[in-house]
Amino acid sequence: MLSIKENRAKTQLLWIGIGSICMFFAGLTSAVIVRRAEGNWLEFSLPNWFLFSTITIIISSMFLIIASNLIKNNKQPTSYITTTFLLSIAFVYFQFKGWQELTLQGVYLTGEGSNVAGSFLYVLTLAHLIHLVGGIIALIFAIYFSLKKIYSKDNMLSFKLISTYWHFLGVLWLFLYLFLKYKQEGSISFVFNNILSQKNYICNLIFTV
Amino acid sequence: MGHHKETFITKYIFSLDHKMIAKQFLLTGMFMALVGMLMSAIFRVQLANPGESSILYNLLPSNWVNEAGGLNPDKYLALVTMHGTILVFWVLTAGLSGTFANFLIPLQIGARDMASGFMNMLSYWFFAIATVVLMSSIWVETGPASAGWTIYPPLSALPQAIPGSGTGMTLWLIAITLFVVGSLLGGLNYIVTVLNLRTKGMSMKRLPLTVWALLITAILGVLSFPVLLSCGLLLIFDRSFGTSFYLSDIVINGEILHNVGGSPILFQHLFWFLGHPEVYIILLPALGIVSEVISVNSRKPIFGYKAMVGALLGIAFLSFIVWGHHMFMTGMNPFLGSVFTFTTLLIAIPSAIKVFNYLATLWRGNIRFTPAMLFAIAAVSTFITGGLTGLILGDSALDINVHDTYFVVGHFHIVMGLSAIYGMLAGVYHWFPKMYGKMMNKNLGYIHFWTTFICAYGVFFPMHFLGLAGLPRRYYSNTAFPMFDGLSDINDIITFFALAGAIFQVIFIFNFIYSIFKGTKTTKNPWGSNTLEWDTPIERIHGNWPGELPTVHRWAYDYSNPNSDEDFIPQTVPLKEGEEEH
Amino acid sequence: MTSILVAIVTLLVVAAMVQIVRVSELLAELKKEDVNEVTESDNKTQSILYLVIGFGFLVFVVWQMIAWNDLLLPEAASIHGAKIDALMQFTMTLILVVFFITTPMLFIFSYLYRGKKSNNAYFFAHNNKLELIWTIIPTIVLTGVIIYGLKTWNETMNMDLSSAKYIEIHSKQFGWTARYSGEDNKLGKSDFRLIDATNALGVDMTDNNSLDDKITREVHLVVDKPVLLQFRSQDIIHSAFLPHFRVQMNCVPGLITQFGFTPTKTTAQMKQEEGEDFEYILLCNKICGSAHYNMQMKFIVETQAEYDAWIAQQKTLGQKLLTQR
Secondary structure (H helix, E strand, C coil): CHHHHHHHHHHHHHHHHHHHHHHHHHHHHHHHHHHCCCCCCCCCCCCCHHHHHHHHHHHHHHHHHHHHHHHHHCCCCCHHHHHHHHHHHHHHHHHHHHHHHHHHHHCCCCCCCCCHHHHHHHHHHHHHHHHHHHHHHHHHHHHHHHHCCCEEEEHHHHHHHHHHHHHHHHHHHHHHHHHHHHCCCCCCHHHHHHHHHHHHHHHHHHHHH | CCCCCCCCCCCCHCCCCHHHHHHHHHHHHHHHHHHHHHHHHHHHHHHCCCCCCCHHHHHHHHHEECCCCCCCCHHHHHHHHHHHHHHHHHHHHHHHHHHHHHHHHHHHHCCCCCHHHHHHHHHHHHHHHHHHHHHHHHCCCCCCCCCCCCCCCCCCEEEEEEHCCCCCCHHHHHHHHHHHHHHHHHHHHHHHHHHHHCCCCCCCCCCCCHHHHHHHHHHHHHHHHHHHHHHHHHHHHHHHCCCCCCCCEEEEEEEEECCCCCCHHHHHHHHHHHHHHHHHHHHCCCHHHHHHHHHHHHHCCCCCCCHHHHHHHHHHHHCCCCCCHHHHHHHCCCHHHHHHHHHHHCHHHHHEEEEEHHHHCCCCEECCCCHHHHEEEEEEEHHHHHHHHHHHCCCHHHHHHHEHHHHHHHHHHHHHHHHHHHHHHHHHHHHHHHHCCECCCCCHHHHHHHHHHHHHHHHHHHHHHHHHHCCCCCCCCCCCCCCHHHHHHHHHHHHHHHHHHHHHHHHHHHHHHHHHHCCCCCCCCCCCCHHHHEEEEEECCCCCCCCCCCCCCCCCECCCCCCCCCCECCCCCCCCCCCCCC | HHHHHHHHHHHHHHHHHHHHHHHHHHHHHCCCCCCCCCCCHHHHHHHHHHHHHHHHHHHHHHHHHHHHHHCCCCCEHHHHHHHHHHHHHHHHHHHHHHHHHHHHHHHHHHHHHHHCCCCCCCCCCHHHHHHHHHHEEEEEEEEHHHHHHHHHHHHHHHCCCCEEEEEEEEEECCEEEEEECCCCCCCCCCCHHHHHCCCCCCCCCCCCCCCEEEEEECCCCCCCCCCEEEECCCCCEEEEHHHCCCEEEEECCCCCCCEEEEEECCHHHHHHHCCCCCEEEEEEEECCCCCCCEEEHHHECCCCCHHHHHHHHHHHHHHHHHHCC
């Protein structure tokens, strides 16, 4: 049983760590912005696989939110955390499919035909994926703790930390996805317009499926 | 505090106790300082006697020396690269912050230990492994990284450009990644511990300046070190995966490389975004230590506590927006150059405030000259000297003729190599009794100080003149240009003081090791200090205080307070009736 | 053999130091003193040392300024360089004044306020007025420095280049090559992919502007005529440093950088002032590999007539192409 002070301290450790990770991605995204302004920048459209992975990771977070509520009612949310875990595997799969489609489109990480625009995309998504692997390992721990019936309303710090980190990965991915999709145009109003049109697309997708 | 059986491993190797981890950082830092110093002795010998052999070269791997016994030019560059890397990161960041943040933060705020002892232990071991990786690069066939500690691509990306940019550079990148991870783990701990684990009564306004400095340094670190990782990641891709983030339009050794569209300047922007805050990560803890040592040994409060905290915050904030002053000559838009000149010269203001406050602290004090105090005063002197030449380097128009000359080498050595190192030494001498329960020998300390003070200024002050004479840095030899022939006397003087200074450090090492085992036992509070660390048992225990944690009633600087007959009033002493807190 | 000797000497030195320390500790024990306590006499000694050695340091500084003054670079040999030198004089004077006031203060305070049992320190924790004074004064002074500095920077960077001669300076490991732009003052396009044994600078010969370009291994400039140097690198970052003209600019692969200036003193004039051995020189000033310390090209500033004679002797690329066929 950790004291309130220790609870708070461990939570802050995570948040500051998240801040550091944000600075890492800020470095990479600034590099994109600066480099793009210099020209010789390949424009290409983002494969739909990345839209699927975005939806997947958002849904996976929702399951963790449900799990959190369960714990607050002193129930073990094993199946929900497991669902998140499975969705995370789907996310990884979609990322790889996205990369595959990019190479089919002629957008490569490296080599003679590559352009730095493509290289940046690969590096950014790869960097996110590496941080995600850490999150997946944490999810496995959460499943284990849940199976051992450790979680309760008064003992859920590790779950809170794991789910905070997981939600962060989702938000980070959302930001990266929007950044990669809209860095071409770069204007905020255009971004908003596009978010709206994406919403229509998503609705169409759901209805047709 | 649970009683667990301590083995040698849990006590000395994988300790979770912040005091032991601090000593691990200190010893590793001191060892690396000796390595870095030895490297500088070697390359200074080359500069004084270009192309000639020297017995010092026997310490180097055999392929670093040619048949005539002289040092190979690319290995000279390997030495300056490793010297810079070791001293900037291993000694002055990990050795300084790692030691004193770990040792002092929990003690001075009245906590049992850091927020996460486990993360703390990890932070040291990442650092230790990084050390092994970096040192191993020295014995690699093609040699260690040789593109300067600033590792600008394309030089650092192309092994064809210089051999050290092969395996040696890869190992450097791995070592730095491990180092940064360790640093971040530490920094997270320091911030969270100060914010959450202060004992009852220890408000932020009652924190000793040392803790403020270490806290702000940690914040600088968690915000800026990750950008070095992003910078390094793109370099790793360029080196090993053929991308073109930094590389473009290259024909080398007759080979036309495929890279198109990269920008070496992008690297510099990302690198210096860390690089500049990094030098304040180095300086601020030293200044925090100096504040403490000067105050205790003047028997006076540090002058202008609030202004000192404000100055620390001002320096920290400004440090994020001055990085371009390292890049004035890259062909950047002149307007951008103007912006960076403006912000850089602004940073002189909080720095000046700190200097004047130190002077005001000494004024009408009752100064006790412990070796620590001697070093603290010298740190102020070198901060003045080195800081002032910053005004020239920070002015873009003036930088045109001094950029990358010995003028800048003199500047950064005086502020980092002298001021920050003096702060670190002051810290070691001052807190040695708390760390080891023994006193360091005072007379050896005096001899160490004066020999170092004289030799150090003898090494670095003349460099300003070399720079104003047009001599570039990172030159293997000055014999290729007749215009530098007249400078050989100055080079001889510098090398003389460098070798002498290096040898005199033996006195410190001897004193340090001897005193750990045979030093006279200390009293609980040998310096008559107010801060909480002196309230703990001499023998040091896990959890720091044997009973309850102390309660704090006042700030840390009630020295010679006229309201009391006592020479000093520790922070734990309650206010007298009718006494107002300062 | 040497290493054994070194090891023995080290052991002996360490043993000697141990004995010295033990003796001083025993003596102190005999005298019932604490060997490591800082006494009033220690304070006196150390404070006097700070005064003496401190002032010795200041004397050393002054000595260096006098003894080595002649070794410094001569007066700038360009228009903007003279402005930079004036700014340098101003800033240097300013920092020397601050240095020679604050540093002695530090040493004098250390001496004056050395610890004595009879003394008490003065509890002086803060004074807002003083803080304001030494915040506002540096701010005002620095504002002046900034304005002056930015003015000089602006004038240096925004030279009127309408009548400047365009010269490309090409850098690589480990040498410099110059390409004059010819009569049209336009340099022909270049591409790194065209670099080979016969076309060291990768000049695009299909571009008409290339035909009258001239490649040389030294640079001749006409005194009092502006010139725009355009810098290229074919491999890694170099930096073109012309210290006598107060010119420096990085040479970055993938990028063309430039620096424009007007030389004001001929080489002949400089030889008279500085000695027969004087030459204007271009050095590399960014770490670039093993021969970084020996990457140089001669610059000569001369009269229009001398320059015309020299440039007439250089072959254009068009001519070279003809002779190759």
